[in-house]
Amino acid sequence: MALSSVLQSESADFSFNNDRSFSFGCRFGQTNLGFGAAPGDRLNFAIKASLGPDDKDGPERKIEFLHGTTTLAFKCWINFSVAERNHQRTASKATNFSSQEQLALLNQPAIPFVIIPQFQHGVIVAVDSRATAGAYIASQTVKKVIEINPYLLGTMAGGAADCSFWERLLARQCRVYELRNKERISVAAASKLLANMVYQYKGMGLSMGTMVCGWDKRGPGLYYVDSEGNRVCGDLFAVGSGSMYAYGVVDSGLRQDLSVEEACELGRRAIYQATYRDAYSGGQVNLYHVHSEGWTRVSQEDVLKLHHQYQEPKK
């Protein structure tokens, strides 16, 4: 009944279930992708997760991303003047400037160092592409970023079916909104629609942890929405079993003055490091960049190739 009301209703209506207590068992930043990951339990990748008679690796085992995922999105400052100067330098494998290089750049009087104000934010979205069913790798080439419309992206972590179904439904709602109101839907509204849709099914076994990323008239937008009913706005999220490793890399490398390429490289590196250590993440790194004109697919790179790229210089 809830689904039919979602499909038929003109406006997203949500039924408020008063019996359910709101448990914020998961801390912000810790992955809580619904059932299977108990709050406070840090060993997400060790727990099996499925409904009903489980613990058997059999044909009934459903394919899910739940513990085989690393998805990552962060807002970044895009300093275009630094990007210009990067073109002059040779492509570097390392993402960090050495302090001497930076000084050299600043001393060049010919190119003015202009700091572009806040509205030049963009959002970098990086995901892996592995799907697992228990210990079996179901696929190495899954698309975990769904293109809702030319300026909105959604990432997928959790149950494969749940994510793709609900995000496609969200795409439908967004399009209807656009037609009715003659203007694009905002990222806040799109994420709210999704959150309200899945909240009607809270407790019924949906497993979905998604990030809605986009650009609207308020600038860049990044929201984390999951099947528990969480909807959080933020500057940086990593979701999935490999999220801890990704957080480590991004947190140490994130700066205010990253250029587009540097930010992309940071995202790529973060996902690579996550796939290196997490058994349930792997495949390719898909990278998207969301800017004022919409989103662009930056790159798709195989993790093995990245491995050679990053490990070679060390030998």
Added chain:
Amino acid sequence: MSIYDRAITVFSPDGHLFQVEYAQEAVKKGSTAVGIRGKDIVVLGVEKKSVAKLQEERTVRKICALDEHVCMAFAGLTADARIVINRARVECQSHRLTVEDPVTVEYITRHIATLKQRYTQSNGRRPFGISALIVGFDYDGTPRLYQTDPSGTYHAWKANAIGRSAKTVREFLEKNYTDEAIATDNEAIKLAIKALLEVVQSGGKNIDLAVIRRNQPLKLLESKEIETLVAEIEKEKEDEVEKKKQKKST
């Protein structure tokens, strides 16, 4: 013809929905309301019906706020208007909750019009007997004025009037709504008063006025302010008459 006007859901052979048209007649019996869209201000003026001696004046207001930045005036059945206004107010807040943005004037007008249309196409209900003038500012600062009627249609207007003698007022507005006439906020307010004075009997006492300025909430003008403005208008009229006399004599 009369056999086709009982049920709302029945068309007449020549394509009329009589109940809807009768509802529009009910609107024409209501007291006049006028709306004007200025550059930085939107004005709503209504004719106040004279109250009985013992009645408290402030119980029934014909101008109601739907949200901070939108308000409406109506003409027709007051009870019907109360229902429509309640639904519109709830929808304004629902929109803020689900979309995290205030409603645009067009959105809430469309919602009210859809509500009215639903009542022209269901069993056992009659149409709402009101026309509404909905004014406000959008999120981006554009002023808007919309009018809805019992059939569920809505249109945007620069200036409009509904209710008794709406035709007279509209003709006045068509003649006098110019860019100079709405150049300043004060001028726009005076234009609304002038339009109402055409049809209202005894001057400033029977006029209720409300304005919304950009980024400011609805403001209902007090009777003293209205009296002052009416006096200004009367003086301007007299000055004009004198000027014409002088021209003729010279």
